[in-house]
Amino acid sequence: MTEELRAKFFENLITGDEISQLLRLKKLDSYKESFNNGAAIIEDKLKEGWEVDVILKSKTKLSKPKPNDTLFKDKVWSLFARLGFKFLNKESFNLSCDKKDLSAVHNIDIFAKDDETVLIIDCQSSIKNSVSSFDEHLEQIKYKKAGLIATILALYPGAKPKFKYILATRNIGISQEDEAALNKIDGIHFSEEVIDYYDSLQSQLGLAARYQLLGSLFAGQDIPDLENKIPAIEGKMGGHTYYSFSIEPEKLLKIGYVLHRNKAHENMMPTYQRLIKKARLKEIHKFIEEEAGYFPNSVIINIVSTKGSLVFERASNQVPDSISRIGILHLPKKYRSAYIIDGQHRLYGYANSKYRNTNTIPVVALVNLDRSDQVKLFMQINENQKPVSxxxxxxxxxxxxxxxxxxxxxxxxxxxxxxxxxxxxxxxxxxxxxxxxxxxxxxxxxxxxxxxxxxxxxxxxxxxxxxxxxxxxxxxxxxxxxxxxxxxxxxxxxxxxxxxxxxxxxxxxxxxxxxxxxxxxxxxxxxxxxxxxxxxxxxxxxxxxxxxxxxxxxxxxxxxxxxxxxxxxxxxxxxxxxxxxxxxxxxxxxxxxxxxxxxxxGLDDYLKKEEKENNETAFLYIREIENEYLKVVVRQKLEDEFGKAWFKKGVPEKIYSDAIALAAKKNREIDNEDEEKEPWDQLHLIDYREIILKNWQKLFEGTFTKPGEEKISGGKEAKTKWVVELNRIRNENSHTYYVTSEELSFIEEIHDWLIKSSST
Known part of the structure; x- marks a missing residue:
């Protein structure tokens, strides 16, 4: 590779503080620029779709929404920057994929590298939810991949990084054929749900979220330089062999994996773990870090062991007749070889702790449990703890x-x-x-x-x-x-x-x-x-x-x-x-x-039952409106205005005469004077409306105009029409009429307005 091509490649990469500076811009939803107030370029920018954010004393700040594809690319880039990858590209760039033909290149959206890993990420996005075919694109990757890897190895002589191609999509579903094509080139699909999952995980775990990412990308591949030998006890439980040991959290984090139940793991069913809770994680971290706290109860894991990857060397000195054996356990030196069944918060509480390599945590490890058995064990463990939703x-x-x-x-x-x-x-x-x-x-x-x-x-x-x-x-x-x-x-x-x-x-x-x-x-x-x-x-x-x-x-x-x-x-x-x-x-x-x-x-029976219930409720509410509100409030206002002559002066003549006559007729049949009826007790619901109308402007307009109807046309007649409607339903209700749900809603509205509002 020529020095010119090497120099051109490294010009596209940034590291350290440069990543931090660019991250501040990439994670924004819009472009941001500022100019001196009155600068001519501001008008040009506004014509190009920029908008004024704020005008300060000497500066004008502008913003412009990022295009959909750029927004998604920047979101993915920001995720891998926050996950701690040491080298990232500034923008999309071309990388040679054929050392014999320098014109043969692949446009890379995101290039992310650390000491052990190189990721090549293509980003595809759509504004609306859609399904697309990537067969041609993946066919090209199939033929380019070997050349891309050869180019990267030439750029980093002596390095032996792990490679992974990622197709990241937003609002785009991919077919089973595309999934199969990705598998053939050892690639992986990251939908926006997967991106969001790692984004959320990073915000909760910080750089420790890398362990989960690497476990997903490189499951079953070797972890270099992992010290995997630990003292352990081998035992039997429920027909399963298990190992009990203490281990530094850092080691378990590297081989561990949590099967969170969400869309990021829909291709790994069955999954069972709840998502990590940030608040709970903070409490645990504080407990460990500031209070020197510890957890004596064991983390429960399932070790996935292929032939020879899990070895137990029994010690020469054993307890006679004991079922258990002591020895040295050789854990698999592989990503995603230990599934965390219980204790994820305890484990990840150590992830950013100064004690992650100096403390140990107790572990009970089962071996090669079926996924369904892991689920059952998870359910049993949580049976008497926080209920599973x-x-x-x-x-x-x-x-x-x-x-x-x-x-x-x-x-x-x-x-x-x-x-x-x-x-x-x-x-x-x-x-x-x-x-x-x-x-x-x-x-x-x-x-x-x-x-x-x-x-x-x-x-x-x-x-x-x-x-x-x-x-x-x-x-x-x-x-x-x-x-x-x-x-x-x-x-x-x-x-x-x-x-x-x-x-x-x-x-x-x-x-x-x-x-x-x-x-x-x-x-x-x-x-x-x-x-x-x-x-x-x-x-x-x-x-x-x-x-x-x-x-x-x-x-x-x-x-x-x-x-x-x-x-x-x-x-x-x-x-x-x-x-x-x-x-x-x-x-x-x-x-x-x-x-x-x-x-x-069952519909007709349901309607009859509902209508009957509506009638009972409607009659109760109307009776309360009439007897507990109208009868009391109207009389009180008339008494306040007309004194002892309130009934004579405040009630229309016909209602006055009819009420007196009806009371006299009833009282002729009553022997006990204490039980005699007052004329006021003989009024009907509709009579209150006539009294209200007679004294509308002076006494009742403010009290009996429904909220929101202050400016309706039709004057006092229109504003008191609700009494007419109540009276109609009441009269119907007393015979064979069924109150409709809409009518009941109207009655409830009036009841809430008059009864409930007056009691608060």
Whole structure:
């Protein structure tokens, strides 16, 4: 290699303080520049899309958003800078990949190197979620890789670094064919979820996050200069051989790996660990560092041992008749050869400690446990500690129970796997909206599982038999998983496309737990209707079933488009199982409005029950509004204004005469004077409105104008129309009328305004 090419290559690299300086710029979302106030270049910059951030006494600061591809490249670059790689490129550059043909080059987005590692990273990004093919790109890498490695070795003579090619993507899913092509060239795909995972891990662990990264990139490869011999005890437990020993945290960190349950490890199922908590890690680090604290309980690990990589040399002096043996254990000198089952916070608490090489921590190491056995052990250990979240437990079920001999367990696994598919598949409209593992989102895996359980999609099973086949499940897990996932992705995708504005609103009425439950249940209703009328059967393709469902989904779409704020609040404020049922039944009503021939089992009974409950609540609230507020407040204001003549002067003549006459008629039949009725007690609800109108401007305008209606047209008649509506519902309610949910919401609004506000 010529000195010119060598010099040109090293011109592209920076190290030390230069990396720190560039990191300050790379990690920003926008470009930043400042100029003297009034400089002519400012106007030119503004025309180029720059914006004024702030004008100081002598300087004007400008900013311009980075393009999408640059933003992602800088994010990835910043991650590897923060992970402590010693050499990084300043910007993308060309590197020779053929020593005979100097024109043959590969454009490298990110070059990251330390003493033992060289990473070549290509970055591809999209503004919107998409799926792309990288077959041509990866085919080129296949032929360039050997040349690139040869060039790097020539640039660093005497060095023997490990190489890894990384394809980093943002908002781009890659095909199984691309994954296979990457494996063939010993490359790896980092989606933005993986980038975010290491970014989060670095912010919590600092440079110690490198151990997890290196374990992922170079699993099974040798770790140079690792001192791996330790005193240990060999024993038996639960049919497994295990080793008990004490080890410096630094050594265990190098070979250790944590199977965090998130999208970064979706190709390593089953995984089980919760993400590391920064607050807890700080507490442990402080305990170790400042209080010289220690943890006597053991870290539990699983050692992955290939032939000859784990050796136990028994000592010559043993305790006679003891099952346990003492000796020297030779740990595997390989990345990702020890999976941390329990104790990740204790271990990583030492990562940045001055004691990481001078303290030891106790370890119990099992050997070559199946991943599912690791999950079971993790669950057992945590049974009586901090509860495993329902979403994490459901996610674990997808892996742990899939091969169970129990149909009940298989169905649990199927429901969990469908939920995971909906949340992790980029084709799914619910992508990144479902809580998977420890990632908290707006929809829970548990809620999807409940909806699937209540539907007829899965049928009914006992531990050892299928009682009733489902519309999509006949005993074949993989087929049911594919069909149900495909059907739900198509159906939710149609709703998302037709309701994109609403769907993408923060906190919308669709992408919430009860919304997903209601939609799954209405889909189940429509599938059952189509099967009943022999329009589809279990042999129908998912495309055919979806095509038949679409007209009913159009009714659901129309319902969402016509929703008003009051209806949205009513649905959102219904909680728990009754809230789920209300949402589902509301969608049934929307579909039945357009397709009255569909019979929804239980809908009419539900409506009757709800109407009865509405009547009772409505009557109670109206009675409180009338007797505890209007009757008291109106009288008090009349007395304050007219004194003893309040009834004569404040009440309209007809109401005054009728009330006196009615009281006199009732009192003729009452012997005890103490029980006689007052004329004021004989008023009807609507009478209070007439009294209010008579004394509107002077006494009642401020009290009985609803908030927000101060400027409506129609004067006092319009502003007191709420009393007319209350009176109508009250009169209907006393006979055979059923109060609608919308009417009940109106009554509750008036009740909150008058009763609740007056008591606070």
């Amino acid at each position: 329902k979403d994490l437990r459901n996610t674990l079920d997808a892996d742990l129970l899939w091969d169970s001999e129990s149909y009940i367990d298989q169905i649990k696994a199927l429901k969990s796997r469908i939920a995971i598919k909906l949340g992790e598949d980029r084709r799914s409209p619910l992508y990144d909206k479902i809580s998977i593992g420890e990632d908290k989102k707006s929809i829970s895996t548990q809620q999807i599982g409940i909806a699937l359980s209540k539907s007829d999609f899965l049928g009914k099973v006992k531990a050892k038999e299928i009682e009733k086949v489902g519309t999509f499940y006949t005993g074949h897990l993989n087929k049911a998983f594919q069909n149900i996932s495909d059907f739900l992705i198509k159906s939710f995708g149609y709703l998302k496309d037709e309701l994109s504005d609403l769907w993408n609103q923060e906190g919308n009425i669709i992408v919430i737990n009860k919304g997903i439950y209601g939609i799954v249940m209405i889909l189940n209703d429509c599938v059952n209707h189509l099967i009943k009328h022999e329009m589809i059967d279990q042999s129908s393709s998912m495309k055919d079933i979806f095509d038949e469902i679409k007209p009913y989904l159009d009714s659901v779409i129309k319902f969402y488009r016509e929703l008003n704020e009051s209806q949205i609040n009513e649905l959102k404020s219904a909680y728990g199982m009754p809230g789920d049922a209300k949402y589902w039944r509301t969608l049934q009503l929307a579909v039945r409005k357009d397709y009255p021939e569909i019979f929804f089992i």
